[in-house]
Amino acid sequence: MKKKVVSRFTMILFVIGLMTAIQFNTINEPDSRDTRDVWEIRQELSREKQLHSELLSEIGTLDETLAKYEEASNDSPEQALKETVQELQQEAGLTEITGPGLQVNIEPSQEAIVTGQNIEQISPALLIRFVNEINRFKGIDLSIDGKRIINTTPIRDINGRTTINGKPIGTPPVEVKIAAGSMENAEKLYNYLKASPILDNFYIDNLSVDVMQPQEEITVEAYSEELKLEHLEAAEEE
Structure with missing residues (x-):
């Protein structure tokens, strides 16, 4: 009888000890371990610093x-407002831009x-x-x-045709x-585009990409569609 009691007591202590050990490990061990190496962490840090900059x-x-x-509003509020509107239109892509840049031609590959x-x-x-x-x-x-x-430009397939801003683009050359x-x-x-692996993806689709030398003046067309301002409302005049 004595042996039976001791055995049961020992078993109970063992179970209690096991549960305590499991609980201790659960508390002290994080839910998920960071398995990234030093290089991956450095890359993440670099991205965060770039975003901060x-x-x-x-x-x-x-x-x-x-x-x-x-400063300008003290002398000419109308002129200051006009300049601000012009700057915002330019940032939104509503105006034609001419300046230093380059042209890229996407054409059928010679093999194709x-x-x-x-x-x-x-x-x-x-x-x-x-x-x-x-x-x-x-x-x-x-x-x-x-x-x-622009930031809101959709590029998608509509009825089997590739479209930009809802309008189909032509067959290469583009x-x-x-x-x-x-x-x-x-x-x-x-230099970045010339070395980019994205050019190989075009070649797989029977296309070649000719990245031309930079020029002093490249003209980029203005956004010609109507902007959809779904979440903006006109401010009421006081």
Whole structure:
């Protein structure tokens, strides 16, 4: 009888000890472990620092605009307001842009022409990837096949045709124009695109991409569609 009691007591203590150990490990061990290596963490830190730098730059630009507006509003409020509206239209892509930049021509590959293969439109997925590659650079103004790309531009398939801003683009050759803001930025973008693996993706689709040398003047068309301001309302006059 004594042995039976001791055995049960020992078993109870064992279960209690096991549960205590499991609870201790649960409390002290994080829900998920960070398995990234040092290089991945450094890359993440670099991205965060770049984002922080961009935000600071944008805040500085807004402060300059505000100071300029306040200074000008004392002398000529109408002129200050007009200049502000023009700047906002330019940032929104509603005006034609002329400045340093480069042109990219997307054409059927020579192999496709020689073998008589059908040349189809550039797929929306490939076009979106290409635009994202270009937009890695800040201060870029871009048009594809004469259609201005802005923040809200949709690139999608509609009834089997690739469309930009709801309008179908032509079958290659297609002209891409990029205003880079300065010759220095245009040179950087040129070198980046020449070495980008995105060009190989075009080749798989029987297309070749000719990235032309930067020029002092490239004209990018204005956005010609009506802006949809679904979440904005006109301020009421006091």
